[in-house]
Amino acid sequence: MASSKTSARGEAKTTVSPGAVRDAALTLFAERGYHGTALSQIADALGIRTPSLYNHMKAKQDLLRDIIVETSEQVWAEHEQAVHGVGDVVERLRRTARVYALRHATHRREALIVNRDVASLDEPVRSDVLELRRRHAHAIRDLIEEGVTAGRFTEEEPTLAAFGILEMCVSIARWFREDGPQSAEAVAETYSRYALRIAGLN
Numbered sequence: 001m002a003s004s005k006t007s008a009r010g011e012a013k014t015t016v017s018p019g020a021v022r023d024a025a026l027t028l029f030a031e032r033g034y035h036g037t038a039l040s041q042i043a044d045a046l047g048i049r050t051p052s053l054y055n056h057m058k059a060k061q062d063l064l065r066d067i068i069v070e071t072s073e074q075v076w077a078e079h080e081q082a083v084h085g086v087g088d089v090v091e092r093l094r095r096t097a098r099v100y101a102l103r104h105a106t107h108r109r110e111a112l113i114v115n116r117d118v119a120s121l122d123e124p125v126r127s128d129v130l131e132l133r134r135r136h137a138h139a140i141r142d143l144i145e146e147g148v149t150a151g152r153f154t155e156e157e158p159t160l161a162a163f164g165i166l167e168m169c170v171s172i173a174r175w176f177r178e179d180g181p182q183s184a185e186a187v188a189e190t191y192s193r194y195a196l197r198i199a200g201l202n
Helices: 018-032 039-046 048-056 060-083 089-106 108-120 125-151 158-171 184-198
Strands: 003-006 011-017
Touching: 018 039, 018 060, 018 108, 039 048, 039 060, 060 089, 060 108, 060 125, 089 108, 089 125, 089 158, 089 184, 108 125, 125 158, 158 184
Parallel strands: none
Antiparallel strands: 003 011
16 A cells, blocks of 8 residues: 655655555556556556656556466466365356356456456467466366266357356456445355356256
């Protein structure tokens, strides 16, 4: 967070933490987009001069990279944790859909940025992130295919069903509000049941 210190000449000097810079970037990137946000706007939000930002980064691209890479890695880790040690394929799909939906309700800024501004990443980071996204989509597809083989699901297009589940959850970040009629947990639970319907639960 930002704080004020007094210099030797008695002037007020604002200092910020790396976390505060990231938080300001998150808010502005989510609201205006990466290309629609200038470093001067991030500095203004923190009450500092633009050159002071370079104490925490080399370029604006660094902020975008850190946000998207960290978020994408967390999404994959949450998927792996959700399905780890669970034998029933229906429960695995339900759990991974629930955790993905919950992330989009509780990390809305990150979700908006990841799904809108990934094309703004420099290479090779962009390709790495897209590969991780494909891995996640394939993992969902594989669960549906496994369920079909086991006679638990009936969906004839597992790839389309997987994209449908993922996109359904992604949309939560665009409309969910913390002060809305349902909690993030309730929405995630409901969407996990929707995911099973999309897969054609028997």
